[in-house]
Amino acid sequence: MSPKSASAMPSPRIFLIYKGRGINSWHEDIQSGFRQLGCEVKASSLRSNHLIERISQVRTKTRLLENDAVCRRIAASLREFGPDLILVLNFPGLPEQAHSMFREATDGRTPIVGWLCDRFDRFPPALRPLFDGVYNFDTAASDLLMDIYQGTSCKLRILPLAANPDKYRYAPIHxxxxxxxxxxxxxxxxxxxxxxxxxxxxxxxxxxxxxxxxxxxxxxxxxxxxxxxxxxxxxxxxxxxxxxxxxxxxxxxxxxxxxxxxxxxxxxxxxxxxxxxxxxxxxxxxxxxxxxxxxxxxxxxxxxxxxxxxxxxxxxxxxxxxHTFAHRAVTIISDWLPKHSVGMLSALK
Structure with a gap:
């Protein structure tokens, strides 16, 4: 039985925001995990990929989430896609302008959640503690995150990394x-x-x-x-x-x-x-x-x-x-879209 038929619910729509392709392509693995559960996924890179965005980057000396032109592109995609959840990879917070654009582009109630997969030992001055939740793979940053988000309604949780079996295929070699x-x-x-x-x-x-x-x-x-x-x-x-x-x-x-x-x-x-x-x-x-x-x-x-x-x-x-990315996707959906999570974990077995 597929996750969709098991839950009798519309497929959850996940919008993924990531910095850009580096040596690790874990953003692709996360997308694969969500899709394995029957989710609709759209991903958008924060790298400047249009002339107007590059001009804005040079003129304002800003990049990624601080580049308003990039954020306008992402906001337009959010408006068109209509996600149930926005997942931002490898940022501990959001600039106020980016947060405002993303909220305005959705219904205002769509959760905006971060997931950190690199060491985090300082909070960049351009960011603000504006996430609804933050997943962190390393407890070494837990105290700092709790200090930053103290007094907010943000949910903090440890979520380990994982593997993508479609990329790291098993072979029974003795x-x-x-x-x-x-x-x-x-x-x-x-x-x-x-x-x-x-x-x-x-x-x-x-x-x-x-x-x-x-x-x-x-x-x-x-x-x-x-x-x-x-x-x-x-x-x-x-x-x-x-x-x-x-x-x-x-x-x-x-x-x-x-x-x-x-x-x-x-x-x-x-x-x-x-x-x-x-x-x-x-x-x-x-x-x-x-x-x-x-x-x-x-x-x-x-x-x-x-x-x-x-x-x-x-x-x-x-x-x-x-420890597959589909297991991590189940955790995230259960935390933020619980009505969609029924039957998903059993569908992995």
């Missing part, structure tokens, strides 16, 4: 058939490369893939990786390394934490406060407190591929049962 090594696939930033070198200095073997991986003997490894390429690496190597990106994640889990097991790989993660809320350490994911411990865990998995297989399978089940 651990015995994988390359018995540790691999990292992603953007090899300076802080990450420093960690990689420290790991190698203690005798740990590590293969790296992605931009700035500094593999001069294998230059093809330095290219930007598609989700398909990432999935293949996660399944090809016995263990996939995950490290925190400096300035991005503190207490929470990044996208890779969910994408590795989604594809069927065996993931690792540093011990952070929110980890046990999403995975069972040692049973669904490998958790390390030091690089020395990480090295020991990798050696243990190489020596015992059956245990590695059991952990990777358990991690995959956990993601598919609780």
């Amino acid at each position: 651990a015995r058939s994988r390359i018995a090594a540790l691999a990292f696939a992603g953007n090899c930033t300076p802080s990450r490369n420093e960690i990689f070198e420290r790991y190698r200095k203690i005798g740990g073997g590590l293969e790296t893939f992605g931009p700035h991986s500094t593999s001069w003997l294998r230059p093809w490894r330095n290219r930007r990786l598609s989700s398909d390429a990432l999935s293949r690496i996660y399944k090809k190597y016995l263990v996939s390394l995950n490290v925190l990106q400096e300035g991005n994640t503190v207490h929470g889990l990044n996208l890779r934490a969910f994408e590795i097991p989604c594809a069927g790989g065996l993931g690792t993660y540093p011990d952070v406060p929110q980890l046990a809320e999403c995975f069972i350490p040692g049973e669904e994911i490998l958790v390390y407190h030091s690089l020395e411990e990480l090295k020991s865990l990798v050696e243990e998995m190489i020596a015992d591929p059956e245990k590695a297989q059991a952990i990777s399978e358990a991690g995959h089940r956990r993601v598919m049962n609780e």
